[in-house]
Amino acid sequence: MGWGMKNRLARIIKPDTGRGVMLAVDHGYFLGPTERLEVPRKTIQPLLPYADSLMLTRGVLRTSVDANFPVPVVLRVSGGSSIIGKDLSNEKITTSIKEAIRLNVTALALSIFVGAQYEHESLINLAKLVDEGEEHGIPVLAVTAVGKELEKRDARYLSLACRIAAEFGAHLVKTYYCENFEKVVSSCPVPVIIAGGPKLENEIDALQLTYDALQAGAVGVDMGRNIWQSDFPVSMIKAVRAIVHENASVREAHELFSQLKNTEQSTKTATSV
């Protein structure tokens, strides 16, 4: 691996802990104004200091993130279908490598849809993106299994999808947590991070998910809704960080969340007066 590629990966997976907290705010590319991400800047800004990296599209990056803030950007460069369209798996590469370089991104992210109608196209998209990334020293994050494919949320399916992503040259794979997750991680020769998925009922459930995934070998999270759809998003991202970077137990992280949320509540009250 070249120096540039290594250096960029080290901005995402921090070398001191071997782990990373990526904040996912790319949902609008197929979901439109997702709940609590209606005004991206408002959602993103308070969380930025606690994100090791930020995953989003160029549109939200340019309009809603301050260029002076030094957060590593993982740019979503695939899309082309919406939640109300015919088939979410029908994606193409939507942002050129030149544009990604102009935006000074740290990594490129693209979805693959193993088992879906457009499986082939999405895998070829990945292959092309990896070729371009290699040329410029920019790592590629492959996102596995969204939309309908999520119905197959088991170790057999997710291992298949993650392994194929790695075989195509992805440098990092994002997938969903499932039972026997260690099988998914051990059969994937590149680092695996987990998405949070739809908002779980309680914060402790998302902390448990994070903890279990790390125990099974994941190197971090690429989490969105379970952070910014919480009533206390800043407290939540800090609690997630405690698990990822400080090896906190679920109980410790939840205690931290409970303490921090009181302060977050007072700040909210003070600013709303």
Ligand code: R5P
């Ligand atoms: C899905 O393809 C998007 O890339 C999201 O970034 C991903 O699902 C992670 O966000 P969440 O934790 O909300 O599932």
